[in-house]
Amino acid sequence: MEGAAVSFGYWVRRGVLSLARELPWASERMGAALGERAVHLVVDGELAAVRWRDGAARVRETPELPATVTLRTSRRAVVALADGDDTLLDAVLAGRVVLRGATGDLAAFHAALMAFLQGAVRAPSFAPTLDEFRAWQRARDAGPPPEESPDHG
Amino acid sequence: MTGPREALEGSDWLRRSPFLRGGAQGHKEWWHFAAYAPGLDVLVNFSLVDDSRPGAPAGQEFARVTVLVRDEAWDGDVELVPLERVEAPGGGLSMRFGAHRAAFVDGAYHLKVALARRPISVDLVLRPEVLPSVAHNIPLDAGPPIHWLVVPRCRAEGSVTLRGVTHALTDAPAYHDHNWGHFAWGRDFAWEWGFGLPPGRENPWSMVFVRLSNRAHTLARMQALFLWRGAWQHRVMRGDEVTITREGFLRPARVLKVPRAMALVSPSPATDVPARLIVEARGGGDRVRCVFTAHDLAQVVIPNDHDPGNTLINEVGGAVRVEGEVRGERVAMEGRAVFEFLGA
Numbered sequence: 488m489e490g491a492a493v494s495f496g497y498w499v500r501r502g503v504l505s506l507a508r509e510l511p512w513a514s515e516r517m518g519a520a521l522g523e524r525a526v527h528l529v530v531d532g533e534l535a536a537v538r539w540r541d542g543a544a545r546v547r548e549t550p551e552l553p554a555t556v557t558l559r560t561s562r563r564a565v566v567a568l569a570d571g572d573d574t575l576l577d578a579v580l581a582g583r584v585v586l587r588g589a590t591g592d593l594a595a596f597h598a599a600l601m602a603f604l605q606g607a608v609r610a611p612s613f614a615p616t617l618d619e620f621r622a623w624q625r626a627r628d629a630g631p632p633p634e635e636s637p638d639h640g
Numbered sequence: 641m642t643g644p645r646e647a648l649e650g651s652d653w654l655r656r657s658p659f660l661r662g663g664a665q666g667h668k669e670w671w672h673f674a675a676y677a678p679g680l681d682v683l684v685n686f687s688l689v690d691d692s693r694p695g696a697p698a699g700q701e702f703a704r705v706t707v708l709v710r711d712e713a714w715d716g717d718v719e720l721v722p723l724e725r726v727e728a729p730g731g732g733l734s735m736r737f738g739a740h741r742a743a744f745v746d747g748a749y750h751l752k753v754a755l756a757r758r759p760i761s762v763d764l765v766l767r768p769e770v771l772p773s774v775a776h777n778i779p780l781d782a783g784p785p786i787h788w789l790v791v792p793r794c795r796a797e798g799s800v801t802l803r804g805v806t807h808a809l810t811d812a813p814a815y816h817d818h819n820w821g822h823f824a825w826g827r828d829f830a831w832e833w834g835f836g837l838p839p840g841r842e843n844p845w846s847m848v849f850v851r852l853s854n855r856a857h858t859l860a861r862m863q864a865l866f867l868w869r870g871a872w873q874h875r876v877m878r879g880d881e882v883t884i885t886r887e888g889f890l891r892p893a894r895v896l897k898v899p900r901a902m903a904l905v906s907p908s909p910a911t912d913v914p915a916r917l918i919v920e921a922r923g924g925g926d927r928v929r930c931v932f933t934a935h936d937l938a939q940v941v942i943p944n945d946h947d948p949g950n951t952l953i954n955e956v957g958g959a960v961r962v963e964g965e966v967r968g969e970r971v972a973m974e975g976r977a978v979f980e981f982l983g984a
Contacts (some may be wrong), residue, residue, distance in 0.1 A: 510693070516948070570757070571900030574907050604905045605948045611691070612704075613719045619902065 496548040498620055499528060499535040501502070503544040505613065506606045508598065515604025524592055526553035531561050531627075539590035555590035556596040561623040569617055643793070644871065645747035645769035645901040647886075651774050652744060655820045656730035657690050660699040664784070666822045666945070671735065672859055673751060673766060673984045675796040675814035676859045681710040681806045681957050682800050683978065684751055684762055686735045686742045688728060692945045703728070706898060706940060708955055710762055711800045714938035717758045717941070718899040719803050744791065745837045749816060764798035766814045770846060770855065770871045779861060780852060781829040781871070783976055786821030791834045792868060793846040813837040813975065823939055825951045826944025828855045832884075832917070834932060834979030836960035838856050847930060847962050849919050851884060855984060857912075860884075865921045865928060867966065875966045877921035877928065888915030890934045890956065902941035906950050913937060913954050923962075928964035928971055932979050956982040 496610045505515040519540040525636045527533040527550060536550045545551075567573040578584040586593055657667035670687035684707050691700035703726040708716035717812035721737040728735040741752040754761040770793040777785040783791065796814035800807045815835050818912040823829070829852065836847040851863040864878035890913040897903040919930040960977035964970075 515949070569901050571897060571903040574903060576907065601905060604947070605943070608899070608902055608905060609693070609943045633863060 491554065495528070495533040496528040496535040496546055496554065498616075498623070500546040500601070501616065502607065503537070503546060503608055503615070505542060506603060509610040509612060510606035513602055513609070514544070516602035517599045517606070518542065520595050520602055522595065524555035524595060525550070525552040526596060527557045529557065529559040530565065539565065542609075551627060554588075555592045558596075559585040559587075562627060566569065566621055566624050569620075578586075642771070643747075643907065644771055647771050648744060648747075648768060648791065651734055651772060651792075652818055653731050654735070655787075656728070657701060658686070658689050661861055664822055665690050665696075665698075666824055667820070668823060669820035670818070672817045673749065673764075673811060673814065674816075674820070674978050674979075675742065675764060675766065675794075675802075675867050676837075677702075677796075677807060677809045677812045679711055680800060680809075681976070681978065682762060682764075683716075683887040683955055684742070684753055684768050685746075685762075686737060686740070688726075688735075690984055701953040704735050704754075704826070707755055707760055707762060708896075708898065708938045708940075709800060710761075710923075710936070710938070711802055711805070711807070712959055714896040714936070715758060715760060715802060716896065716898050716938060717755050717760075718940070719755060719757075719900075731950050735876075747909075750836050752799075752858055759801070760801045762798075764796050764800070764809060766794040766796045767818060768794045768816065770868050771873065773848070773866060773873055776934075779851065780821070780823050781827045781854075783824070783827065784829075786819060786823060788820075789818040790835075790848055790866075792818040792866075793837060795841075811841070815841060815978075820952075824945040825942050826947050826949055829853070829861075830855050830857055830982040832979065832981050833976055834917075835962070836930065836962060836973065836975055836977040838973050838975040841908045841975050843975075845873035845962060845971055847960070848974065849930060849932075851882075865919055865930065867962075867971065875926060875928075877923050877926070881921050884918045885918040885920075886914035886916075887918065889913065890937060891937055896938040897941050898938065899941070902943075902950070905943075906939070906941045906952065911937065911939075911952070911981075913956055917979065918934075921966060926964070926966045928962065929964045931958060932977055933959045934960075934979070949984065952983045956981060963977075966968050 519572040526537040536547045697832045701864040703721045706718045725738040749766040751764045772791045774789045788975045794814040796812040832851040848866040852861045867875045895909040917932040921928045935958045937956040942951045962973040
């Protein structure tokens, strides 16, 4: 199990690297959908900035570029989505997931997200990774409250 | 005379993938169980599936336990068990997936499952009351054929615990099938499969329906209605003897999808499951009419093997009514049923 000290960016980086290794076609589809866009994932205030460059996803915890698309949510909401206790549509409509970007960029981000998820549900390493993420989320919940979310959007 | 125990000991053994021994990759095999009691449906499935990703090492398989339970609503999940915790010897009649067990011992199937992430446990003994029907070399698509064994009528004893409430099953109707073969999810095939059982022992009739078709449901490759009377398969009507009519659509507001993460890639509750399925069979002076009325469903969502899409297995709970005349004898049976509709 990863300790609570690791960041949300660690999980995003681990996910995209696993995907590239285990399901290259899904990783390539994700990259094709993202194009040059910079995506900022902000989860309980922690930033994971994702870009597709030189045929691979790059994940940073400080932004290289202003965001084309920003997704802001919480660890708890991520787990609820992965466990089927919430749907992406309901989460967006209720504000548990907030998306910001131009319509075409949001559509491209959705296509990239679906490519990532279609790979994730096929990749052998993702089920244990999700178990570890749940444990990490519980450990974070048990710790001190997160700092106020900075706005990277 | 051979009874269900001897017949199953000689036929329901695990085939297992030949891939590790130099055979073809893409083998799939599962033991499937269903039981129902007043206010409760339960489905349990133990499956072993070759890892068919390009370059997957020989012997790499996925061992999964699927459990779906319905009281007022469906609940359940799919658990993937690491191979080092799996014992399922070919030729044997038992599977041990971590703490989960399924075994045919002393003439009965013993199931013990406790899901790690959902408050569900199943502890059941299913005792077959009929002789199995075994079908080999059934073409599913242009690829290799599949094979199945079906035992439509068992009696279940034990308990199912769901969200802290334990339901006792006593002399409850139950069902088992076993499927194996080489095929790929997402190919040009679909199936409609269902069984119907009366609630009590006094009614001797048990029913299984199957239709295999192309994915668009426009070309039937095989269809049949099987009737058991008591322990024996009594009548099979197939092909042109069978007419199938779909009426309406089941329109649930929400659908439980398992594995639960698959709801992210298949979020829609829309289905092509009919509200009613009518199977009429006539031949040789016999006639049987079977009406399945769908009540609700849960979906097993399976990633296609060779494209980014998904295959949906709709597990549909409902009521079945069978009536007709076979060999001069009236056929009449009403009961609960689970029908399975494969969709895209």
